[in-house]
Amino acid sequence: ASVMVSSYLSDHPDGGWADPRTCADLLGCYGIPQIPWVWARSESDAVHAARRFRELHAGAVLKAYWPGLVHKSEEHAVRLDLTDDAEVSTGYQDFAERFRGKLAGVLVQPMARRGVELFVGVVQDAVFGPLVMFGLGGTATEVLADHAARLAPLTDQDVHDLVSAPRCAPLLFGHRGAEPVDLEGLGQMLSRLSRMASDLPQLAEADLNPVIARPDGIDIVDVRLRLV
Ligand code: ADP
Ligand code: MG
Incomplete structure (x- = not known):
């Protein structure tokens, strides 16, 4: 370390x-x-990662990331419990648009129980x-x-x-x-x-x-x- x-x-x-x-x-x-997470740099990365978590019966979570981002919820950079491909796609697109120019990637996680x-x-x-x-x-x-x-x-x-x-x-x-x-x-x-x-x-x-x-x-x- x-x-x-x-x-x-x-x-x-x-x-x-x-x-x-x-x-x-x-x-x-x-x-x-x-909790496991996958780094997604495209909409299709995010959709694929979320599918893997859904196979484990968990909804997906998307979190936008760029250097210096500290309070994600306040910046509308967290989307919880996305339960199908369309929700994940829309979530990713929203981030790409909202954080244009600074988005470095998106973390995809399963929903914790x-x-x-x-x-x-x-x-x-x-x-x-x-x-x-x-x-x-x-x-x-x-x-x-x-x-x-x-x-x-x-x-x-x-x-x-x-x-x-x-x-x-x-x-x-x-x-x-x-x-x-x-x-x-x-x-x-x-x-x-x-x-x-x-x-x-x-x-x-x-x-x-x-x-x-x-x-x-x-x-x-x-x-x-x-x-x-
Ligand atoms: P931040 O603290 O930067 O706003 P978090 O990653 O803590 O962002 O997410 C905000 C809230 O969303 C958390 O306090 C929690 O209630 C919920 N949350 C975040 N990730 C998960 C997850 N994987 N499973 C369930 N709830 C989550
Ligand atoms: Mg937090």
């Missing part, structure tokens, strides 16, 4: 937000898989170094500000404390007769991310939001990493 970061930084001397491939590769080095939308992040504290953040995610993240933080690297006890700390925690442990979410998978992801944060001082910020947690596993559907 350190080698990857140095080669990335020589390409981007000012640091900044890493592209989706770099984000996926870096997380991959630490055993943190994202419903679950609790969580936020997992890393920030650098000037005094303490990397902190791992955890809390309620999705569009309510900033509004509700329901999150907790612990210093990296996380011990097993830290992971347990961190997962239990936000007010939304009861939603994870089997709320109103629901099955608990995959707490082992969630804890493993948090400790692996904390390892990554401790290893890589160049990691200025990580923002995994949402991480969708269900009893049968977790899906990381959106990742942003800032490298300095």
Whole structure:
């Protein structure tokens, strides 16, 4: 991972937000898989990728990408749950038109099944170094500000404390007769991310939001990493 970061930084001397491939590769080095995605540069690429996800009984998601794009929903750069070829084609064409001149490509993902939308992040504290953040995610993240933080690297006890700390925690442990979410998978992801944060001082910020947690596993559907 350190080698990857140095080669990335020589390409981007000012640091900044890493592209989706770099984000996926870096997380991959630490055993943190994202939901699968395919990079499409044409309408037919997108349609073919979406068909593969539909064979797995998932609708498709399109996300526009260009360097510097940060808040995709605000820019109308996310299309969810596209269920046939025509919807995917129209979605791709909309992006091509709306983002003419800057669109670098489109990420095609399967729709994750419903679950609790969580936020997992890393920030650098000037005094303490990397902190791992955890809390309620999705569009309510900033509004509700329901999150907790612990210093990296996380011990097993830290992971347990961190997962239990936000007010939304009861939603994870089997709320109103629901099955608990995959707490082992969630804890493993948090400790692996904390390892990554401790290893890589160049990691200025990580923002995994949402991480969708269900009893049968977790899906990381959106990742942003800032490298300095
Ligand atoms: P951004 O945070 O840049 O606006 P996201 O990739 O997080 O963009 O997408 C916005 C929202 O769309 C997410 O908070 C989530 O609710 C939903 N979403 C995104 N990708 C998926 C997916 N693969 N499956 C299900 N829902 C998704
Ligand atoms: Mg997001």
